[in-house]
């Protein structure tokens with residue numbers, strides 16, 4: 369069983385090593401289902417940034433989005449089959465167990481949604497936090513393939529404002545939560561795509577959903593809520609009377 373190693377004593381961020389075999393299934397899915405679509409000349413505009421993108425890939429197994437004008441594409445699981453592809457990676461990492469000592473939970477740590485994160489340039493740093501203060505949720509990021517030296521790593525800030533670089537490496541993930549200020553290290557246009565795997569995970573306490581909602585909903589259409597239900601098929605947040613009615617309707 370691998371351990372979370374704190375990136376810095378004052379930061380809510382960790383590194384975690386794992387066996388390369390855990391990525392084989394995700395690599396095959398990326399090479400078969402995503403790379404051919406993105407390699408087409410018609411898709412090259414996506415990597416130029418400057419616009420906000422939200423679109424389904426042609427087979428609808430994945431959904432693509434970007435933030436603001438940043439040329440970084442988040443391609444999320446968009447149905448049960450692709451969700452489970454990332455969920456198997458999450459389960460095999462043993463991260464749900466490892467995170468328990470750092471993340472508030474009721475029974476277990478959940479995976480919310482999985483992503484391939486792609487780009488071929490980063491013109492400027494886009495500093496941000498992934499979560500609102502005190503929200504018990506985490507983002508994992510790790511390279512899908514051997515790392516190329518021309519690609520940008522991850523910049524982060526210490527509490528005193530000092531800038532540091534986390535260097536991506538194969539078979540090591542970085543995992544960070546609220547309070548971790550970070551961005552992609554700027555790098556020039558590359559002829560090779562920079563491909564990362566990512567997922568969001570965290571507390572199974574539904575009381576945190578209102579604070580988590582905007583982050584998770586902006587990134588993907590298909591995701592699990594803290595209760596474990598898939599968004600759209602969950603009545604946990606409905607008032608009791610409505611829940612009862614929906615229960616009756618479901619049995620008809």
Ligand SMILES: [Zn+2]
Pocket residue numbers: 593595596597602603604605
């Ligand atoms: Zn639910």
